[in-house]
Amino acid sequence: MTIVLAGGSGFLGQKLARRLQSDGHRTLTLSRRPSGAANEIAWRPDGNAGELPRHLDGVDAIVNLAGENVFGIRWTAAKKRALRDSRILSTRTLVRAVQACAHPPRVFINGSATGYYGPHGDEPITESIPAGPDFLARLCVEWEQEARLVESRSTRLAIVRTGLPLDGDGGVLGTMLLPFKLGLGATIGSGDQFMPWIHIDDWTAMISWLITTDRAAGIFNATAPEPVTNRAFTRALGRALHRPAVLFAPAFVLHAALGEMASMLVTGQRALPAAAERLGFSFSHPTLEPALASLYL
Numbered sequence: 001m002t003i004v005l006a007g008g009s010g011f012l013g014q015k016l017a018r019r020l021q022s023d024g025h026r027t028l029t030l031s032r033r034p035s036g037a038a039n040e041i042a043w044r045p046d047g048n049a050g051e052l053p054r055h056l057d058g059v060d061a062i063v064n065l066a067g068e069n070v071f072g073i074r075w076t077a078a079k080k081r082a083l084r085d086s087r088i089l090s091t092r093t094l095v096r097a098v099q100a101c102a103h104p105p106r107v108f109i110n111g112s113a114t115g116y117y118g119p120h121g122d123e124p125i126t127e128s129i130p131a132g133p134d135f136l137a138r139l140c141v142e143w144e145q146e147a148r149l150v151e152s153r154s155t156r157l158a159i160v161r162t163g164l165p166l167d168g169d170g171g172v173l174g175t176m177l178l179p180f181k182l183g184l185g186a187t188i189g190s191g192d193q194f195m196p197w198i199h200i201d202d203w204t205a206m207i208s209w210l211i212t213t214d215r216a217a218g219i220f221n222a223t224a225p226e227p228v229t230n231r232a233f234t235r236a237l238g239r240a241l242h243r244p245a246v247l248f249a250p251a252f253v254l255h256a257a258l259g260e261m262a263s264m265l266v267t268g269q270r271a272l273p274a275a276a277e278r279l280g281f282s283f284s285h286p287t288l289e290p291a292l293a294s295l296y297l
Contacts, residue, residue: 001026001061003025004061004063005062005063006094007111008031012165013065015203016204027039032044046093048096049093049096049099050097053098056104057104059105061108064108066086066090066091068082068083068086071172071264075260087139087143088142098155107211108150108158109158110147110158111162112161113140113163114161114269115132115134115136115137115139118136119134119268119269121192122270125269135260147159156216157218158220159218163227166199176237185238185243187230191234193268196221197224197288197291209276222273223272225283237292
């Protein structure tokens with residue numbers, strides 16, 4: 001199959017490209033600043049189809065992972081606009097390009113996040129739970145609504161609400177690694193909030209499975225079947241790295257330092273992959289400690 005990746009140069013996109021290529025697929029990456037490589041397609045994610053229809057016509061699948069990183073700095077008004085525009089306009093561009101194709105792709109995979117659900121304490125969360133009220137939840141709702149316009153008799157849509165992808169050389173663990181190695185690993189807030197994690201190999205396997213499984217349409221939580229609390233996650237990571245993890249970061253300190261973005265850290269979702277498991281997807285790393293061990297042995 002020929003599969004086009006939007007956001008293919010990002011952390012998840014690069015991992016996915018390698019997985020799809022190892023599965024025998026051909027991948028093409030959309031790039032705002034193409035290097036001239038044969039597998040790159042120039043695009044402008046500004047909400048207009050532009051020249052994309054002629055590049056997308058006849059491809060088998062599109063995976064849309066485009067979007068500015070939600071971590072890193074305070075969510076100022078300017079940052080929120082960038083988070084929104086980078087997702088909504090890129091998705092709108094792709095949808096309009098697909099609609100203009102004489103031979104549209106058979107499947108369109110669109111990114112989203114478990115932040116869609118908002119804070120839910122220890123309540124088990126499946127794909128049927130409605131959206132939360134906070135900024136990230138509203139952003140996910142708008143993002144998904146934009147993607148739904150691509151669905152047709154010709155194009156199957158799967159929306160993937162990803163939790164925290166775990167990989168040994170980047171992503172969320174990459175930002176946590178140095179403090180833990182220095183013995184400064186800390187439980188965040190109360191530590192009771194759930195972390196919907198997923199091993200990177202299971203995430204790439206799920207996307208590949210969604211592309212090739214014709215029955216897979218609708219919403220899918222890309223999370224391991226056994227989410228854990230922040231306290232349990234912190235202790236497990238400390239053990240995997242053979243470092244102490246006895247400190248804690250109070251919620252009020254995080255809110256003072258990070259503002260609204262801190263809500264992502266001190267609240268969580270006990271999200272479960274009900275839809276994927278119902279259709280027969282099998283996880284290679286369903287539990288946290290063996291998953292971490294596979295990354296750091």
